[in-house]
Amino acid sequence: MSSKYYGEFGGQYVAETLMNTLAELERAFEDAIRDPKFWEEYHYYLREYVGRETPLYYAKRLSEKYGTKIYLKREDLNHTGAHKINNVIGQILLARRMGKTKVIAETGAGQHGVATATGAALFDMECKVYMGSEDIERQHLNVMRMEMLGAKVVSVQSGSNTLKDATNEAIRTWAKEAEDTFYVIGSAVGPHPYPRMVKEFQKCISIEAKRQFMEKEGRLPDVVMACVGGGSNSIGMFADFIDEPGVELIGVEAAGMGIETGKHASAMALGRPGVLHGMRSYLLQDDDGNVQLAHSISAGLDYPGVGPEHAYLRDSGRAQYVSVTDDEAMEALAELCRLEGIIPAIESAHALAYAFRKAKTMTKEQAIVLCLSGRGDKDAHTIESYFSGKGYMN
Amino acid sequence: MNRIEERLQQVKERGSKAFITYMTAGLPDMAGSAAILKAQAEAGIDVIELGIPFSDPVADGPVIQAASYRAIQKGANLKKIFEMVRQVRSEGCEVPIVFMMYFNTAMYYGLAAFAAKCAEVGVDGLIIPDLPYEEQPQMTKVLDETPGAPILIQLVTPASGDRIPMILENARGFVYCVSSMGVTGQEADFHRNVVSYLEQVKAVSKIPVMMGFGIRTAADVEPMKNTIDGCIVGSHFIRLMEESNYSTDVAKDYVRTFKAQMNGEKG
Numbered sequence: 001m002s003s004k005y006y007g008e009f010g011g012q013y014v015a016e017t018l019m020n021t022l023a024e025l026e027r028a029f030e031d032a033i034r035d036p037k038f039w040e041e042y043h044y045y046l047r048e049y050v051g052r053e054t055p056l057y058y059a060k061r062l063s064e065k066y067g068t069k070i071y072l073k074r075e076d077l078n079h080t081g082a083h084k085i086n087n088v089i090g091q092i093l094l095a096r097r098m099g100k101t102k103v104i105a106e107t108g109a110g111q112h113g114v115a116t117a118t119g120a121a122l123f124d125m126e127c128k129v130y131m132g133s134e135d136i137e138r139q140h141l142n143v144m145r146m147e148m149l150g151a152k153v154v155s156v157q158s159g160s161n162t163l164k165d166a167t168n169e170a171i172r173t174w175a176k177e178a179e180d181t182f183y184v185i186g187s188a189v190g191p192h193p194y195p196r197m198v199k200e201f202q203k204c205i206s207i208e209a210k211r212q213f214m215e216k217e218g219r220l221p222d223v224v225m226a227c228v229g230g231g232s233n234s235i236g237m238f239a240d241f242i243d244e245p246g247v248e249l250i251g252v253e254a255a256g257m258g259i260e261t262g263k264h265a266s267a268m269a270l271g272r273p274g275v276l277h278g279m280r281s282y283l284l285q286d287d288d289g290n291v292q293l294a295h296s297i298s299a300g301l302d303y304p305g306v307g308p309e310h311a312y313l314r315d316s317g318r319a320q321y322v323s324v325t326d327d328e329a330m331e332a333l334a335e336l337c338r339l340e341g342i343i344p345a346i347e348s349a350h351a352l353a354y355a356f357r358k359a360k361t362m363t364k365e366q367a368i369v370l371c372l373s374g375r376g377d378k379d380a381h382t383i384e385s386y387f388s389g390k391g392y393m394n
Numbered sequence: 395m396n397r398i399e400e401r402l403q404q405v406k407e408r409g410s411k412a413f414i415t416y417m418t419a420g421l422p423d424m425a426g427s428a429a430i431l432k433a434q435a436e437a438g439i440d441v442i443e444l445g446i447p448f449s450d451p452v453a454d455g456p457v458i459q460a461a462s463y464r465a466i467q468k469g470a471n472l473k474k475i476f477e478m479v480r481q482v483r484s485e486g487c488e489v490p491i492v493f494m495m496y497f498n499t500a501m502y503y504g505l506a507a508f509a510a511k512c513a514e515v516g517v518d519g520l521i522i523p524d525l526p527y528e529e530q531p532q533m534t535k536v537l538d539e540t541p542g543a544p545i546l547i548q549l550v551t552p553a554s555g556d557r558i559p560m561i562l563e564n565a566r567g568f569v570y571c572v573s574s575m576g577v578t579g580q581e582a583d584f585h586r587n588v589v590s591y592l593e594q595v596k597a598v599s600k601i602p603v604m605m606g607f608g609i610r611t612a613a614d615v616e617p618m619k620n621t622i623d624g625c626i627v628g629s630h631f632i633r634l635m636e637e638s639n640y641s642t643d644v645a646k647d648y649v650r651t652f653k654a655q656m657n658g659e660k661g
């Protein structure tokens with residue numbers, strides 16, 4: 001099998017119309033990553049604009065409470081509030097290098113949409129963001145942010161009116177407009193070379209974290225973990241540790257209301273391989289092979305598939321994938337607020353919830369490095385209605 | 395010989411152009427869908443494309459997306475569509491049938507089981523828009539190993555360029571020439587270089603060249619009539635069926651008129 005695959009996963013399951021476009025993209029990407037000037041510019045923007053490097057913060061009170069060292073990789077401190085911007089800077093620089101003048105993106109919660117709108121404003125590109133009509137209702141604040149940044153938010157009304165449908169529509173538009181338009185995919189998904197590209201542009205997370213941990217502890221961490229929607233913050237967090245066999249890698253998917261209820265977003269818990277959005281990977285499907293709707297309280301994890309490299313890491317046993325329910329994630333979120341004064345994104349709170357469980361099996365000397373992928377500002381509304389519904393807030 | 399190849403050979407011998415329609419299977423329901431299929435066969439359609447509804451029809455425009463969604467809501471699925479084909483074949487209907495479907499539907503069914511079932515009930519061809527040439531070996535292998543398996547129809551587009559000879563090298567049945575960039579149903583908004591592109595395909599193709607995407611009437615293909623061997627109508631036909639409440643008379647009339655006009659006879 002060629003490098004378009006991770007084992008049996010990945011590939012380029014797209015319409016013939018896009019095959020030359022993907023070939024052009026792959027050539028441009030391979031060329032860019034061999035060009036030191038490209039990296040110089042990428043790192044310039046990460047440093048001066050995004051605010052990297054992000055701290056690797058030793059969460060002292062959490063560590064004391066749970067009996068093992070917990071370090072947080074603070075991606076929440078990036079400009080626009082999450083890891084998504086790392087990838088956007090890389091892809092938009094590539095788009096510019098290819099001479100494209102327009103960018104399009106899909107978004108669910110709006111985080112990737114906001115990051116893309118931000119990058120487009122910075123580099124003076126026309127930007128359209130595809131978003132399900134359902135999500136436009138739920139994530140009004142981010143819609144407003146994208147519009148303020150000069151992007152056009154296109155409401156998608158087809159299928160379930162959410163992220164997977166917005167992605168379909170972005171792919172359709174791309175097939176029509178690829179001549180001058182670059183499709184900025186927001187997670188480690190899609191046809192080759194996207195999963196590779198997104199990993200390359202998110203790798204900075206683990207490269208920094210590894211060095212930072214080494215400086216603090218003089219060794220490698222025992223466990224590295226991150227939440228998994230499509231898999232971009234997690235692949236970025238894993239990347240530089242994959243070849244360190246002593247480091248346990250854990251990806252945390254959303255179990256929603258519980259795997260057994262069917263209302264969840266854990267593609268790898270029960271999913272079987274399928275083809276969606278140009279890739280072969282684990283996919284939630286019904287008995288006819290139609291794609292099943294995902295459910296999670298966190299919009300950013302609400303995706304029925306997962307990036308192909310994760311499917312491969314799971315099957316090869318290199319990484320382990322677990323899942324956490326809405327309730328567990330919200331409890332962990334509240335805990336981080338109270339003990340460390342950090343309001344995390346609900347997505348990131350999924351990784352935290354599992355870290356607390358995992359810590360019980362670890363010693364005081366061992367350490368977890370966890371990717372805190374984003375901040376919770378965008379979730380204020382969801383958090384409020386969740387806790388007031390539960391009567392936790394007064 | 396495969397029904398598609400046989401039929402297109404006859405059309406060619408008569409010196410005429412072939413006509414193909416696409417209809418999402420399971421609309422208005424399974425029985426109504428079979429009735430439309432048989433009506434078109436009676437009216438002289440050369441090949442029928444049956445759309446297998448899928449939740450995420452990424453190569454389709456709004457009309458087929460909506461039809462696909464409605465068909466799923468009404469309970470259409472691959473198993474029922476296999477039964478429908480079996481039924482119409484048992485009634486003596488020999489029109490060539492092509493499944494237009496997304497790869498996941500076949501993968502979920504199991505590729506070997508899928509190929510065998512197609513052969514058993516009498517499906518003659520497959521169009522899988524999200525299975526480009528490079529991803530086809532897994533499917534072709536299974537089809538080659540299954541006696542009486544359908545032909546995997548190849549698609550080319552105005553963006554295919556230097557890929558065309560490779561794609562057509564071993565193509566069978568007909569070449570599906572996509573007329574525009576993007577998705578199905580863009581109302582005769584053909585690619586700006588559509589004629590030279592069609593000529594380029596025709597020059598290397600050993601099999602009939604059929605043009606599709608955005609065609610409504612025979613007049614739409616008048617400018618390229620001398621290059622192509624026929625054409626395919628999808629979204630427009632679905633719209634006609636919806637507007638006429640799935641009238642089999644309207645279906646027959648449309649097929650007869652289109653064929654006659656395309657072949658320069660009085661409609």
Ligand SMILES: Cc1ncc(COP(=O)(O)O)c(C=O)c1O
Pocket residue numbers: 082083084109111112186187188227228229230231232233234299300301345347348373374375
């Ligand atoms: C803060 C945050 N974390 C995680 C995710 C999940 O995406 P991924 O798995 O690609 O990192 C998102 C997606 O919107 C997000 O906004």
